[in-house]
Amino acid sequence: MYRYATNNNNNKGEIVMPIDSFSQFKEHSVAEFFKKNKQMLGFSGKVRSLTTIVHEFTSNSLDAGEEVGILPEIFIQLEEEGDDKYKIAVQDNCGGIPEKYLGKALGQLLAGTKFHRYVQQRGQQGIGASGCIMYSQITTGKPAWVRSGYKNVIIECNIGINVSKNTPVITNLTKTMGEFSGLRIEAHLGDVRYENSGYGVYEYLKQTVLANPHAQIEFIAPDAQRYMFPRAVDVVPKPPIETKPHILGITANDLVEFSRRIKESRISAFLAEEFSRVSSNKVKELQELLPDIDFSQPPTSLNWDTAEKLIKAVHTLKWIAPATDILRPIGKENVARALQNILNPQFIAQSDRSPQIFHGGIPYQVEVAIAYGFTNGAHNRIMRFANRVPLLFDAGACGLTEAVKTIEWKRYRIDDFENMPIAVFVNFVSVHVPYTSAGKQAIALEEEIIAEVRNAIMEAARPVKGYLNGIVHLQERSSRRKVFLRYVAQLAGDMSELADMPKKKEAIKKGLVDLVEHRVGLIEEAEDAEAETAKEANAANGAVANGQENGNGKKDFEEKGE
Amino acid sequence: MYRYATNNNNNKGEIVMPIDSFSQFKEHSVAEFFKKNKQMLGFSGKVRSLTTIVHEFTSNSLDAGEEVGILPEIFIQLEEEGDDKYKIAVQDNCGGIPEKYLGKALGQLLAGTKFHRYVQQRGQQGIGASGCIMYSQITTGKPAWVRSGYKNVIIECNIGINVSKNTPVITNLTKTMGEFSGLRIEAHLGDVRYENSGYGVYEYLKQTVLANPHAQIEFIAPDAQRYMFPRAVDVVPKPPIETKPHILGITANDLVEFSRRIKESRISAFLAEEFSRVSSNKVKELQELLPDIDFSQPPTSLNWDTAEKLIKAVHTLKWIAPATDILRPIGKENVARALQNILNPQFIAQSDRSPQIFHGGIPYQVEVAIAYGFTNGAHNRIMRFANRVPLLFDAGACGLTEAVKTIEWKRYRIDDFENMPIAVFVNFVSVHVPYTSAGKQAIALEEEIIAEVRNAIMEAARPVKGYLNGIVHLQERSSRRKVFLRYVAQLAGDMSELADMPKKKEAIKKGLVDLVEHRVGLIEEAEDAEAETAKEANAANGAVANGQENGNGKKDFEEKGE
Incomplete structure (x- = not known):
């Protein structure tokens, strides 16, 4: 079978070799x-x-x-x-x-x-x-x-x-x-x-x-x-709990799909039973917002338009955040102990984030720990985990790496992230991890997730900054004290000679040391008080700066006790 | 149904909450x-x-x-x-x-x-x-x-x-x-x-x-x-040609699988008909290497062991490289024209690589172009393509990016790859692109492929080095000439005064300029000859260095004309 090209743009009406590729049409198994x-x-x-x-x-x-x-x-x-x-x-x-x-x-x-x-x-x-x-x-x-x-x-x-x-x-x-x-x-x-x-x-x-x-x-x-x-902990982690999807992450498509396969006979019951955090009060609020929809109708009556209106209304209300007890973080204590074992760092700081949700009603939680000052192991390590599974590959494509790399580390006294002895541990915990591929080694660059991971990293980075400030501060004080004390011995000798009381030399020296310690103590107290004031001011500023950084995609949840 | 844990390591024989997850076992569609x-x-x-x-x-x-x-x-x-x-x-x-x-x-x-x-x-x-x-x-x-x-x-x-x-x-x-x-x-x-x-x-x-x-x-x-x-070229690209898999990339599994779904009645015909580059002479060579296998048996008699022996024997022979005419590169001229249009660079260099195969008998070819010196567009651009499709996402996970990033650019006078006006264009052409995910934006980090892409980049980078050397060289010569000529006018004036021949000033000046030009010309000729010798020496060294870099996975093919 030959085929002539009818389009006059092609090679001036030449005969085109026939390839009837449709004779090759096939279906394939996922394997x-x-x-x-x-x-x-x-x-x-x-x-x-x-x-x-x-x-x-x-x-x-x-x-x-x-x-x-x-x-x-x-x-x-x-x-x-x-x-x-x-x-x-x-x-x-x-x-x-x-x-x-x-x-x-x-x-x-x-x-x-x-x-x-x-x-x-x-x-x-x-x-x-x-x-x-x-x-x-x-x-x-x-x-x-x-x-x-x-x-x-x-x-x-x-x-x-x-x-x-x-x-x-x-x-x-x-x-x-x-x-x-x-x-x-x-x-x-x-x-x-x-x-x-x-x-x-x-x-x-x-x-x-x-x-x-x-x-x-x-x-x-x-x-x-x-x-x-060997195991380090003798307690079985609590078994995972199956949960319902959180209403805030549900799409119109989900709503229509779910409505076709459930047992409830009314839309109101469907909403209350099938989704997390939908109380009967909330159903009433929705009903008030949507007088045109009859919530006593069977869920199968939900078409795309109704579903879309419902979801829009859902997004205008405030909802309780997803339950924390369905997620299984490793826990701060376990993470700290593990990092201690592996890296033996001088300092560990950790985030303390509550669960969030991302699209699809999917609860997740981020655990971050930053270890500073170690000689074991490589520097600049980003240890990525998803539901406690180490992610060793595809670092470049991973949202967790992206989050770490986009932190302004200089703000936290980490002037050279690549070369300082710092390790960042990130565990992403969720009922559904959005991997970039079936190989499960990188988490998709979802904006909401990256923003939350960055928040967690910044939370853990603040104490690190404090620690590094402290090191610098202690070094300064220690050298000042040394300068004062260097002259004490000499001065004590000179004074005892001048007064012609060589036997008093040690007593004079002790008196001088006490004087220096007292004076230095007073200076340091004043410094500390000043630092405290500055810290409070910084905290206020910090909150603002933080708020600016967090800008995108944060949902407001009601307090738990509705 | 409750379930008691029998393992004595668990929480001292406490009753464990039952989760018979197997009641949840389901099959799913690929959609x-x-x-x-x-x-x-x-x-x-x-x-x-x-x-x-x-x-x-x-x-x-x-x-x-x-x-x-x-x-x-x-x-x-x-x-x-x-x-x-x-x-x-x-x-x-x-x-x-x-x-x-x-x-x-x-x-x-x-x-x-x-x-x-x-x-x-x-x-x-x-x-x-x-x-x-x-x-x-x-x-x-x-x-x-x-x-x-x-x-x-x-x-x-x-x-x-x-x-x-x-x-x-x-x-x-x-x-x-x-x-x-x-x-x-x-x-x-x-x-x-x-x-x-x-x-x-x-x-x-x-x-x-x-x-x-x-x-x-x-x-x-x-x-x-x-x-x-608008289109820049009025020629329809040659239609793609379907090919048979190249024998060198076939695995024992492929051989067994193919043998079950073909029409040939003998192993010898099966090999010659179903795979690319298997002549009857080659079948004979294989038969000589494997006297225990009866090539006149039907292909369905191939079991795993026989297939494995066959594949081992295949790898001891030399084969003609895959046909070049089944791949459809964009072509050097088209690539150069396109880069000229988009970036208008001072210099373009291109690789000229022949097709290779990677596992699975899959022919592929790499086209690389490097554009240097432009003000249009961003600096440090890595333009990735697979079968002429731009890859805009997942750059960090892509083998093409990896290849570009691991080049020692300093060897090519690109001292600061990130900040110099250089763009690298890479098109990966194949009958099967090993994407990292179904989203088709990154090519898997396969060693053989990365090695070949690096070779192509290095090939294109050499003329860039020459070009940059030339720029530096010309700058040096130009400044030397200026230094000589700066004194010519003054000297011509002084000499004409000394000789009391003010009318001869211009003639003297011209004579001096000619002298300088002649001398400088002689110096430059000597330099060029020296450079040529150095270049030949470098080329010899370069080939060695190159050979070291290429070490992994290169197959030797016979010359085409068997």
């Missing part, structure tokens, strides 16, 4: 998509690919531990099997997966318990582990071997994936009864490499323990070296 | 995935979201134009419809889409003609346009309106998407006969913003025209301002 674009799952580069696999399996174990309320014990072993080939074994004690879901959880992309729930977890897409099993399969041709102990039933089987259909392939399944409660995955990996670098498995696990002090991790490296990361 | 993670498609931030939409529709039009061999005329109009709401219309003259595929092409993710073919196109995932239609729908509740003229049949209809099923929803379809050959899409957009910034629609189109001088684009901005970008 095919991620197989071809495996770099989107974090499989780019041999070192990163291996870290990605450890990261996915470890995160799943930690999530499972929290769900069932167990202190996780995770065992990871890597054995070399050839050029860029390794065998990985990951085992946990975190409750296992029942037979019914085992195949889909590990051999099907976009299947799982996490994607659709408003609950804070490390995994959130139902892609991670299955993606690793797929990577194992396409680089070695072998399925993974799995042992799952769930409620005293132990399943052992091989799990692979039918890529073109995105379905699990289970073979050699056996079922026994036994004590093991947890999951063990063994997989062969090609095109990966173990390396002891800042992007390698060891660094990943070290940072994981930092953010998960309740976990115990044992790691056996390919050279058979055994690393034990 | 649901990208709806929830729309930032992965480039929908993060209002300005970027609008640019993403223009980018997706424009890229599709340019691809269609190349497929059918038409000089594209693209019309884009934006109209404001409310707060952060716009209507977009995009129309092209590029052949349209037949009725059978219209819905799936625009209302279903991962469906299309591009995903599975080895052909260089801007789109490659079958996600872009459908993702935009989905974004339009979830932010405004409205379907898109489409007019497609394909072979004299004009279809008009509304297209939406059923997100939970990832299927198109077509309504109000009409069919008429007519002259229109192309596609018009009109969509309502919410949560987007038009801005005249470096990330906005105008900048995107400007750079698109730079890399697509054969396209004519007309843009009407929301303020009704009309921008016309």
Whole structure:
């Protein structure tokens, strides 16, 4: 079939070679998509690919531990099997997966318990582990071997994936009864490499323990070296709580969609039941604002226009902030202890931020700690975490990095951020982390989020400034005192000679020292008082400056006790 | 149902709250995935979201134009419809889409003609346009309106998407006969913003025209301002050619997979027919290396082990490099002309690289141009393109940026890259661009690719160094000549007076000038000869230094004429 171009702009009516590309039209499975674009799952580069696999399996174990309320014990072993080939074994004690879901959880992309729930977890897409099993399969041709102990039933089987259909392939399944409660995955990996670098498995696990002090991790490296990361805290973190979406973050589209799949028979009940922080009083306020909408109608009557009006009205009211108890920050004490262990810094300052929400009704919270003055570890470290998971890659594209980099550090006496011994720890905690890609290593540059992270950093930076001011101040006082005292001995000798009382020399010296100490004390008191006044003035100014910096996107919430 | 923790490490046998998360196990459509993670498609931030939409529709039009061999005329109009709401219309003259595929092409993710073919196109995932239609729908509740003229049949209809099923929803379809050959899409957009910034629609189109001088684009901005970008070249680019994967980039997994879906009855024919650059002589060489494998067996007999042995043997042989004529670089002349138009620099240098392949048998080619010395436009610009598509976002995560940033610019007399008037243009041309995410704005940090891009940059940087050396050199000579000549007038006067021949003053002066010019000429000749020798020595050294830098991953290809 030839095709003539009819457009008179083309090569003067020449015959154009036929390419009827539509004969090639096809549909593809999501597994095919991620197989071809495996770099989107974090499989780019041999070192990163291996870290990605450890990261996915470890995160799943930690999530499972929290769900069932167990202190996780995770065992990871890597054995070399050839050029860029390794065998990985990951085992946990975190409750296992029942037979019914085992195949889909590990051999099907976009299947799982996490994607659709408003609950804070490390995994959130139902892609991670299955993606690793797929990577194992396409680089070695072998399925993974799995042992799952769930409620005293132990399943052992091989799990692979039918890529073109995105379905699990289970073979050699056996079922026994036994004590093991947890999951063990063994997989062969090609095109990966173990390396002891800042992007390698060891660094990943070290940072994981930092953010998960309740976990115990044992790691056996390919050279058979055994690393034990014992737990630092013996308390199981509170299990994550599933929440409803906060009304302020809901879009008209969400409202229409939700209205089609719920059980309530009236719009009023729908609003009160399905969304967080919608009391019956609030529903009444909305009704008053929207007399044209009949709230006693079934929710299915909501069309786009009504939904849009409703959302507009929602944004004119004040709402209680999202509940704090659904988010699971690491906690100031745990963060401080962890930083102390790793960096042993002279000074640690931390933010103390309350939860916020971003679009989609999604609550989140930011934990920031700044460590100053250490000789261990590299300088200028930005340690990024999302729901306690270390983010080692894609720093350049990450909103957390962006927030740190755009701070005017000079305002906090950090005159040379790149070269001073300062580390910034940021943990982003949310029921949904807006990653830039399925590889989950960078948080999207969302304005609201960056603004909040910057606020948290500035909050933590202020005490650092105070500390650095203090160091300078103490140095000044100490040198002044030295100047005074340098002459005391000489003067005491001269005076005792002049008065012809050599035996009194020590007494004179003591008198002079006391005098100097008294005088210097008075000077320092005056200075302190002055500083205090200046500090108060600064605090007032600081609040203003701060307010200017925070300008964008902050929502006002009502006080909790409505 | 309560569950008791059996692990004795947990809170001393306390009852743990039950969360049987497995009751929540669900499967999801890829549309649901990208709806929830729309930032992965480039929908993060209002300005970027609008640019993403223009980018997706424009890229599709340019691809269609190349497929059918038409000089594209693209019309884009934006109209404001409310707060952060716009209507977009995009129309092209590029052949349209037949009725059978219209819905799936625009209302279903991962469906299309591009995903599975080895052909260089801007789109490659079958996600872009459908993702935009989905974004339009979830932010405004409205379907898109489409007019497609394909072979004299004009279809008009509304297209939406059923997100939970990832299927198109077509309504109000009409069919008429007519002259229109192309596609018009009109969509309502919410949560987007038009801005005249470096990330906005105008900048995107400007750079698109730079890399697509054969396209004519007309843009009407929301303020009704009309921008016309006329075409600079009247030649339709050669249509893209579909190719077979190059054997060197094939993995064992590919081999097994391909062997299951082809028609050849013997392994020998399978290898020769399905892969690029596999001659019957090469098949014989492979057979000699692998006497244990029977090449007359059907390809379906290939198992993983055989496939792995085959691939190992493939890597011990030399192969002809991939065909150059399947890639469509912009071309040195077009790039130079475009840079001249936009920046009007003093000097342009370009690389001249032959195609390479990276894993997956994927041919690619890198075009680099460096422009030096301009006052138009910003300094220190890194202009990134992939298959002629401008990449405006995610610069920090992009391999192209990484390559530019890791060049030792000082070696090329660029002592201060950040502040000198230098722009680096990089176009990455391939049948498959390894983007970091479905948003297609950054190329993965693949070692082989970065090494090749760096080589291309260094190649273009050498003439820049020569140019800068020349400037410095000319400045030095010019100032030396001035020093000599400064005294000539005075000396000529003095000499004519001394000799008492005032009328001869001008003659003496001329004689002196000639003398100086002659002497200076001799000095400069000597310098040039010395420089030439030094240059040759440098070239030898340079090649060595270069070889050290290039170390990783370069394949040796046979000469073309096997």
